[in-house]
Amino acid sequence: MTGIRLAGVSKSFGGKPVLKKVSLEIRSGEFFCVLGPSGSGKTTILRIIAGLERPDEGKVYFGDRDVTDLPAKDRGVSMIFQSLALYPHLSVYENIAFPLRVRKTPEQEIKKTVSDVAETLRIQSILNRNITSLSGGERQRVAIARSLVYRPQIFLMDEPLTGLETAFRQELRREIKEIQRSTGITTVYVTHDQVEAFSLADRVALLHEGVVQSVGEPQQVYERPENLWAARFVGDTPLNVFEASLKAAGDEAVVKVDELGLAFRTKVSRIPSDGRVYVAGRSEAFKLGVEGFLTGVVVGREVLGDRVVYTVDVEGRRIVVKAAAYIDLKPDEKVEIGVDLDKLMIFDGEGRRL
Ligand SMILES: Nc1ncnc2c1ncn2[C@@H]1O[C@H](COP(=O)(O)OP(=O)(O)OP(=O)(O)O)[C@@H](O)[C@H]1O
Ligand SMILES: [Mg+2]
Known part of the structure; x- marks a missing residue:
């Protein structure tokens, strides 16, 4: 496992600043949430950690290693995207096996790994189904399974539960937490939902207009936010x-x-x-x-x-x-x-x- 450090990361798109000197330290094995409203720059942070986007300024470190210029494929990072991006023409089994096939894993090992992950996520019974025949919740599980098969060092999740019904969200939330705890994979989870962030996170960072507003354990961010914006943003009643x-x-x-x-x-x-x-x-x-x-x-x-x-x-x-x-x-x-x-x-x- 590895810790992640963003040091003074800035990013603009078409002259519009989207991240402004973001510095964050995510500890090895930690479940870290980035919580912020739509457009605050959450996905951009994940894409920079994954290596899909290069910061204009600042550095990204995995442990002590500067990975700012390391290509995405060499980072050992697995990301679940906001839009799930499963392969609709492949079966559930083949979708999950895909990252292993890309890495030329032997067939026997693929079988065992897919079967283990499918068991963890309780999707053994749908392995032969078509992606298009699955419910939203089932697709979510397949996406999580696929991102877990090759044991990434770092797990990035971009609002993976959006659009699901409440009861199912709660169930999957508990499962995600459990998987993270048992694997100990350093995880960065992005959401605009504070209940989700607070129930999952070891620590949470509040992001607003590309600026980190407050960082800490959920209770700390709730009781002792760094500024008035953060104080207003969390809580279930108006401040x-x-x-x-x-x-x-x-x-x-x-x-x-x-x-x-x-x-x-x-x-x-x-x-x-x-x-x-x-x-x-x-x-x-x-x-x-x-x-x-x-x-x-x-x-x-x-x-x-x-x-x-x-x-x-x-x-x-x-x-x-x-x-x-x-x-x-x-x-x-x-x-x-x-x-x-x-x-x-x-x-x-x-x-x-x-
Ligand atoms: N490739 C891009 N080109 C131009 N603008 C972009 C690009 N990617 C992101 N942006 C802009 O940067 C800002 C932050 O986007 P980002 O996707 O990081 O926000 P977010 O916090 O993930 O929002 P949401 O909760 O809606 O997913 C937005 O204004 C978005 O339109
Ligand atoms: Mg986003």
């Missing part, structure tokens, strides 16, 4: 963001959120010179029915199952609060809101975390 001021007070700082009439002391990594900051809190940073700082009126209610998301009007400001389902509030009801100060995030005027 509550307030303008505020911050002043040094001994080795701490005092933060004032005027529009909420809220002031509190906290530790920050630095004090921005103009003192203007943003205070952001996820819906779970606020607690309904707890005597606290704020009083509001319920204006919206959305049931998520065991949780309910309320929109509460606090003096003209909307705050989104997640509550347990047993807290049953009706529209127009008056409610007290407590704030969990430890869960508030503070960003400077440019949106960088403090």
Whole structure:
């Protein structure tokens, strides 16, 4: 297995920058996800790792080896493309066997390898079928099988579960995770779906407009994102963001959120010179029915199952609060809101975390 390092990788297409000085370190054996909206440059990162695209600037390393100019075929990388690209005129068996045939593997070995991989992915019963007769989910498995047969050093997956129904996605997701764990192949998995990224990844990188915004374990990226964009992008409810001021007070700082009439002391990594900051809190940073700082009126209610998301009007400001389902509030009801100060995030005027 091998680690991957992108060092200051930039790429433009037709004068339009698509990746801007992307630096990432993917550890050997790691399941690494790149999460970002459509057009953020995810596929381009994978194609550069695979050697299908050359960076305009910057270097790509596998372990200590500079592979920036190494042809794709010599990289030991297997990639599942966003469009699956199976061979429709070949059977499932021949599709899976294809990478081995290209490498002139003996027939006996091909048989054994295909059969082993087919067993792992539970597709033994469809090996003789035509690709065109398969469902989307079956095709997905065949594509994964094909990319696994020759034991790549690095496994690249570009949104392999897009377009599948939810239950099946969850099942395949667990299988992909299991295959990665048991093979230990360094894997880079690209998706725009944060549930997918968070459930699969050892670590995740958030990408926006070709710039890496935040990198870390899923929990870390959720709780301590590097900037306001990353904070807003993750989470299943809209982020509550307030303008505020911050002043040094001994080795701490005092933060004032005027529009909420809220002031509190906290530790920050630095004090921005103009003192203007943003205070952001996820819906779970606020607690309904707890005597606290704020009083509001319920204006919206959305049931998520065991949780309910309320929109509460606090003096003209909307705050989104997640509550347990047993807290049953009706529209127009008056409610007290407590704030969990430890869960508030503070960003400077440019949106960088403090
Ligand atoms: N070969 C190319 N020629 C011109 N523009 C390209 C090329 N490849 C990618 N782009 C552009 O670069 C940007 C990033 O593309 P990329 O495919 O990496 O995004 P993505 O994050 O994978 O998006 P999606 O989630 O939609 O797949 C897009 O604006 C795309 O149109
Ligand atoms: Mg893409």
